[in-house]
Amino acid sequence: MSAYDVIRKKRDGGVLDEDEMRAFVAGCLSGEVPDYQASAFLMAVVLRGMTPGETVALTRIMLESGRTLRFDALPGPLLDKHSTGGVGDKVSIPLLPIAASCGLFVPMISGRSLGHTGGTLDKLESIPGMTTALGEEAISRQVRSHGGCFAAQTADLVPADRMFYALRDAVAAVESVPLIVSSILSKKLAEGIAGVVIDVKCGRGAFMETIGGARELAGALEAAGEAMGVPVKTLVTAMDEPLGAAVGNAIEIEESIRVLEGRGPADVASLTVRLAAEMFVLGGLAPSVADGEAIARRAIDSGRALERFERIVAAQGGRLDPGAPRFGLPAAPVTRIVPAAERGYLSRLDARAVGEAVRGLGGGRLRREDAVDPAVGIVCRKKTGDAVAPGDPLFEIHAASAEGADAAARRLARATGVSAEPVPRARVVLDRTYPG
Amino acid sequence: MSAYDVIRKKRDGGVLDEDEMRAFVAGCLSGEVPDYQASAFLMAVVLRGMTPGETVALTRIMLESGRTLRFDALPGPLLDKHSTGGVGDKVSIPLLPIAASCGLFVPMISGRSLGHTGGTLDKLESIPGMTTALGEEAISRQVRSHGGCFAAQTADLVPADRMFYALRDAVAAVESVPLIVSSILSKKLAEGIAGVVIDVKCGRGAFMETIGGARELAGALEAAGEAMGVPVKTLVTAMDEPLGAAVGNAIEIEESIRVLEGRGPADVASLTVRLAAEMFVLGGLAPSVADGEAIARRAIDSGRALERFERIVAAQGGRLDPGAPRFGLPAAPVTRIVPAAERGYLSRLDARAVGEAVRGLGGGRLRREDAVDPAVGIVCRKKTGDAVAPGDPLFEIHAASAEGADAAARRLARATGVSAEPVPRARVVLDRTYPG
Numbered sequence: 001m002s003a004y005d006v007i008r009k010k011r012d013g014g015v016l017d018e019d020e021m022r023a024f025v026a027g028c029l030s031g032e033v034p035d036y037q038a039s040a041f042l043m044a045v046v047l048r049g050m051t052p053g054e055t056v057a058l059t060r061i062m063l064e065s066g067r068t069l070r071f072d073a074l075p076g077p078l079l080d081k082h083s084t085g086g087v088g089d090k091v092s093i094p095l096l097p098i099a100a101s102c103g104l105f106v107p108m109i110s111g112r113s114l115g116h117t118g119g120t121l122d123k124l125e126s127i128p129g130m131t132t133a134l135g136e137e138a139i140s141r142q143v144r145s146h147g148g149c150f151a152a153q154t155a156d157l158v159p160a161d162r163m164f165y166a167l168r169d170a171v172a173a174v175e176s177v178p179l180i181v182s183s184i185l186s187k188k189l190a191e192g193i194a195g196v197v198i199d200v201k202c203g204r205g206a207f208m209e210t211i212g213g214a215r216e217l218a219g220a221l222e223a224a225g226e227a228m229g230v231p232v233k234t235l236v237t238a239m240d241e242p243l244g245a246a247v248g249n250a251i252e253i254e255e256s257i258r259v260l261e262g263r264g265p266a267d268v269a270s271l272t273v274r275l276a277a278e279m280f281v282l283g284g285l286a287p288s289v290a291d292g293e294a295i296a297r298r299a300i301d302s303g304r305a306l307e308r309f310e311r312i313v314a315a316q317g318g319r320l321d322p323g324a325p326r327f328g329l330p331a332a333p334v335t336r337i338v339p340a341a342e343r344g345y346l347s348r349l350d351a352r353a354v355g356e357a358v359r360g361l362g363g364g365r366l367r368r369e370d371a372v373d374p375a376v377g378i379v380c381r382k383k384t385g386d387a388v389a390p391g392d393p394l395f396e397i398h399a400a401s402a403e404g405a406d407a408a409a410r411r412l413a414r415a416t417g418v419s420a421e422p423v424p425r426a427r428v429v430l431d432r433t434y435p436g
Numbered sequence: 437m438s439a440y441d442v443i444r445k446k447r448d449g450g451v452l453d454e455d456e457m458r459a460f461v462a463g464c465l466s467g468e469v470p471d472y473q474a475s476a477f478l479m480a481v482v483l484r485g486m487t488p489g490e491t492v493a494l495t496r497i498m499l500e501s502g503r504t505l506r507f508d509a510l511p512g513p514l515l516d517k518h519s520t521g522g523v524g525d526k527v528s529i530p531l532l533p534i535a536a537s538c539g540l541f542v543p544m545i546s547g548r549s550l551g552h553t554g555g556t557l558d559k560l561e562s563i564p565g566m567t568t569a570l571g572e573e574a575i576s577r578q579v580r581s582h583g584g585c586f587a588a589q590t591a592d593l594v595p596a597d598r599m600f601y602a603l604r605d606a607v608a609a610v611e612s613v614p615l616i617v618s619s620i621l622s623k624k625l626a627e628g629i630a631g632v633v634i635d636v637k638c639g640r641g642a643f644m645e646t647i648g649g650a651r652e653l654a655g656a657l658e659a660a661g662e663a664m665g666v667p668v669k670t671l672v673t674a675m676d677e678p679l680g681a682a683v684g685n686a687i688e689i690e691e692s693i694r695v696l697e698g699r700g701p702a703d704v705a706s707l708t709v710r711l712a713a714e715m716f717v718l719g720g721l722a723p724s725v726a727d728g729e730a731i732a733r734r735a736i737d738s739g740r741a742l743e744r745f746e747r748i749v750a751a752q753g754g755r756l757d758p759g760a761p762r763f764g765l766p767a768a769p770v771t772r773i774v775p776a777a778e779r780g781y782l783s784r785l786d787a788r789a790v791g792e793a794v795r796g797l798g799g800g801r802l803r804r805e806d807a808v809d810p811a812v813g814i815v816c817r818k819k820t821g822d823a824v825a826p827g828d829p830l831f832e833i834h835a836a837s838a839e840g841a842d843a844a845a846r847r848l849a850r851a852t853g854v855s856a857e858p859v860p861r862a863r864v865v866l867d868r869t870y871p872g
Contacts, residue, residue: 008608011482039472040607043479046447171476172444 003033003041010044018057025061025160035167042164042173050178055220056227058178062186065160069107069192071140076103077283078143080188081275083199084180084217085117086206087355088242088380091199091272092120093150093256094264097308098276098299100147104283107143107191109151113364113372114169116205116355118252122364124150126250126329126374130318146312157190166368175207181220185228195231197278199271202430203240205351211236215431233282236431237271241349241384243428244268248363248377250329251398257320257327260306267383267428273297274429330375332398336405338412340388348417349384354395357411361397361404376400378408385425388418439469439477446480454493461497461596471603478600478609486614491656492663494614498622501596505543505628507576512539513719514579516624517711519635520616520653521553522642523791524678524816527635527708528556529586529692530700533745534712534735536583540719543579543627545587549800549808550605552641552791554688558800560586562686562765562810566754582748593626602804611643617656621664631667633714635707638866639676641787647672651867669718672867673707677785677820679864680704684799684813686765687834693756693763696742703819703864709733710865766811768834772841774848776824784853785820790831793847797833797840812836814844821861824854 001009006024009016016024024041027033050058071078079099083089092108099106110120110132121132134142134151142149153162161183168174168183188196198221201207202214218234225232244265246255258264259272276299277292286292299305313320321328358364362373379396382388395412399405437445442460445452452460460477463469486494507514515535519525528544535542546568548555557568570578570587578585589598597619604610604619624632634657637643638650654670661668680701682691694700695708712735713728722728735741749756757764794800798809815832818824831848835841 004606004608007479011479011608034471034606036471036475036603037607040475040479040609043443043447043476044483047480047483167472170440170470171473172440172447173476 003027003037007037007041007044010041010048013048015051016054018061021054021058022061025065028163029065029159038164039167039171039173042168042179043171045179046173046176052220052223052227055178055181056224059182059185059224059228062158062160062182063189066158066190067136067156068190069136069139069157071105071107071143071192074105074144076105077285078105078107078193079279079283080106080108080191080193080196081199081279082184082188082196084184084201084207086201086239086243087117087351088244088247088252089118089201090123090244090252090256091268091275093123093253094259094272094305094309095276096148096150097260097312098272098296098305099279100312101299101304101308102280102295103285104147104279105143106148107139107151107193108148109153109157109187109191114368115366116352116359116364118247118249118355118364120150121152122372123249123252126253127313127318127320128328130313130316132316134316142312142315146315147308148312150312150316153187158186161186169368177217177220180207180217181224184221185224185232189228189230193230195233195282196225197275197282198232198234199275200234200236201239202236203238203351205242205355206239211430218431231282233278235275235278235429237428238426238430239351241426242351242354242380243271245380246377247354247358247380248398249372249374250326250331251377251379253329254326257306257309260300260309262300271428332375332400334399334402334405336397336399336409337393338395338397338409339390340382340392340394340418341390342418343389344418344420345423346382346384346386346388346416347419347423349380349382350415353411353415354378354380357408357415360411361399361408373400376404378412383425385423439463439473443473443477443480446477446484449484451487452490454497457490457494458497461501464599465501465595474600475603475607475609478604478615479607481615482609482612488656488659488663491614491617492660495618495621495660495664498594498596498618499625502594502626503572503592504626505572505575505593507541507543507579507628510541510580512541513721514541514543514629515715515719516542516544516627516629516632517635517715518620518624518632520620520637520643522637522675522679523553523787524680524683524688525554525637526559526680526688526692527704527711529559529689530695530708530741530745531712532584532586533696533748534708534732534741535715536748537735537740537744538716538731539721540583540715541579542584543575543587543629544584545589545593545623545627550804551802552788552795552800554683554685554791554800556586557588558808559685559688562689563749563754563756564764566749566752568752570752578751582751583744584748586748586752589623594622597622605804613653613656616643616653617660620657621660621668625664625666629666631669631718632661633711633718634668634670635711636670636672637675638672639674639787641678641791642675647866654867667718669714671711671714671865673864674862674866675787677862678787678790678816679707681816682813683790683794683816684834685808685810686762686767687813687815689765690762693742693745696736696745698736707864768811768836770835770838770841772833772835772845773829774831774833774845775826776818776828776830776854777826778854779825780854780856781859782818782820782822782824782852783855783859785816785818786851789847789851790814790816793844793851796847797835797844809836812840814848819861821859
């Protein structure tokens, strides 16, 4: 079956078999199938969907397009955590050392900022000296020695995903359950892990804006994991407002350290503990989520998690200076406060608008090849449900220039809503789709 | 609005305004918008459709992407005819000299074979010496002097269509009413014509397989023409079996000459006369289709139409030799008869299968850059409704080699069906969507 026939079959709503898709993906990787055929295929998948069987087949094909990491005979469970991406979502950064300090092994391969969402790698690389380009050997060594690493995808892991992802991103073919599932799972399974906890973001600042869409994605991830023999557990969590207060790169590292010091914002701290607990349950280290949360809290309270973070960062060349202002992280030259104009309760804090304002400041990227400014960002000084009075700081803008700060302030003017009546705080965990 | 946003808006079923599409098309032509974004956009249009307003806007944008031919003060109406493409559809070839010999002026810019369908230019270029690469000046001069020309699209006419068409063809984005309408009408309107008759093919061998789809396309063509101030008249005609007997290149020229001699196969002869009559009505040269048909028949019976064909071919360098076997057209070295195995009535003669067999012989092309063998082809010796007996010739294969003939015979084995009961002959004209 030619590439043309594969596209036509999917365009017409047909079900592709594994051989048809394997040949198509191989053609895309060899260059025999040009980009413009691949992108048309991806658009057809977005609009026609895929069956669960097709999704699993595509995941397997993508996984087998590259190498798989091997970690022989580790003394504890090899697990990972993944987030479908949001604004201010720095959870992976404090989560990894918590998990590693409690006996899990976590080869956390992460991504970069794109559009209005941040990227774990960009945040980590705001730490002076920190490298995330580790290569397979360094990943293996560091996971064994320190229980975890923060790594960029290597060239040999899942090349099919790298190719498809770049195209999907350029042609508005990101928001598709089968494409998201195959992309996430192929990358995670290439780590050779025994299971993964996935935080499926839901709301204005996420790919999935509705709870129905998020549940569908969560269910598809779990089903595909089961079909491939690797347990996948999902939480559906809110992404209407940013997670935590800081949105940017260096300022999210600062906030991550505060979570590890036990003094982070309540939402990001509790979600970090919860996701760590889910990993402990998945790895058999805790009989229940409540027990898992107790384990995670002890790791924080004892200082072990922070110590482990510093060890992992140092192993990757990162220089954090506990004595310096902001741990020696880069600071933006211009800081600007955006004050509230009305009295009442913050009823809306638009994660997407904040994310786009940060991107406008240079803290994110529109195109994969754009550079990211590590120092800029926005701190949300109020969250949904907080009382506000005229003059109260709503946002703290960290900008490279006064003009940049002005532009961000203009964007943020539309990012909030204030209600005269009290507003409940936003719930973070919306759904846990699996039993237990 | 960025190219990405245009794609996303269409992906989500939004309605694009003319400025958004104009910027997108301009970006595609300048290279700023890469092929893979253009193809994803086209696939989104295939699956999401376009409103009549969007279709007209896209047609205008494509038309304005290039130059428009000008024919100042001709002594008669400047009209054209177009077919959406089929198997054995050589109607344009005898139609042009009939129309030209009766006072119409026809700048017939045609296309090439693709997939299972033939191309007027490939057929004409089987005439030794014939060139169809005329350029604007030669088109203008020849239409004025001889009433018509057979020309390939020039580089300056509708570059947006050339770019989109190549992509559509590669990514299964051909079968889309708005894309077909904008492609056909932008090219025809670039000829500067005052009206056009369009033969919308319907059936197994056409883009539109159902009468509903064909009527939708016909209606969309007429509506878009009206919105752009150029009358478009459509006929919906059958393309379940090949039109006429010959399917190929040189052998279709032979059959076209027989039509002009008044001894062509009934279906192709009557459709040619009918379409000429529609043009005469559209141009005000005949008060009714019946009168127009009488005019067309007189042009054939008098020999004027054939004489005009020879004049136009000669003006384009073509050498037809009335004294030589097959007019001096190239002949294939191998001829093979495929006989009937059963007794009864031919109930099915699959145009697509015959077209694909001809392509397999080398008479058509899978890719735009493939060369076409002018001599090969298939003559259908029986048509639907004909009585057949074991041993009767069903097909006459003209091949470049014995192996080619064998392969074609195998393909043709599945192209026919025989019924014990009498079967009516296929109707050619299925629908005339406009009144009168």
